[in-house]
Amino acid sequence: MVYPKIDIKYGFSDPSDLEYFNSQVNVMDERLKAFGEVCLKHETGQFLPYVGTAAAVRDLIAIAEYFDGKGCNINYYGGSYGTTIGNYLINSKSSISTVSNPNSQPLSSVFPNRVGRILLDGMQDPLTHASEPPHLYWARLLESVDETFQGFAQGCALAGPYGCPLATNTSTGPGIIEWTKDLLAVCPSVGHRLNPHLNLI
């Protein structure tokens, strides 16, 4: 399956990039519809109604019971999205009362009694995960990415060329970032001018 990408290298500071990006709305809309139809027709499409964190937690319970016996307490370590699995496992009904997805409801009143020892690291907000349309996730997913990249670049510059081969003896963090932008600038793009007739398969 090919899912075409639109490559905008520099944010949308170039008005022509913004114009091009917006011109692809209808093209992408048609492709997304076609993609959805392909998914539904695929032999695994029948399982789509069961995809989700609620189902993952039920699987987790089943696996734990296989090893530790029926009714066992669940000991769980989760990081990042795994913290969402953990929150689905431990949260009470009242704490996710804003969740309107029925897929989430049965969890809330069943599994708190099964909680053993739980460690959640790198929290994802379970409320927004379950109560907002998914396209609003992006803002949260990228919330700290610029600051983190600055940390990477600063660390590389401090390490110098013997610790980080991207650096020179005089590199700075901002310099590494600019160098990365220059590298992106000479990289070929993909799909900047999408072929609207590109076959999805």
Place this chain on the structure above:
Amino acid sequence: MAKSVTLVGLIHDALYHPAKWAAFASGTFYEFYQGIVQSTGSNLTLATRSAWGPPELKRQSAQDWTSYTFHAISCGDSIDGGDVTTQDVFDELIRVVKDVSPICEL
């Protein structure tokens, strides 16, 4: 030939694992840079690597396929988008790039 979106994706993934930043910089990132310079004839330079041996780290594969696991789980868990349109999604992407992650804005 490696594409810009590939590098952006590799960096984005690597940022999540700071304990592996040194390995990433010495391995995948540096190899990507070398590959681009060789394939494009770019004169983009940095320090010579004479004191370095070839990367001993296993190279991460830059996947050309897309996993839809995240999308499927996100849609399964979240509320229905209702009357959200593709234009709304594009508008949100533009907003996020400008307001949340503007590092690549020139």
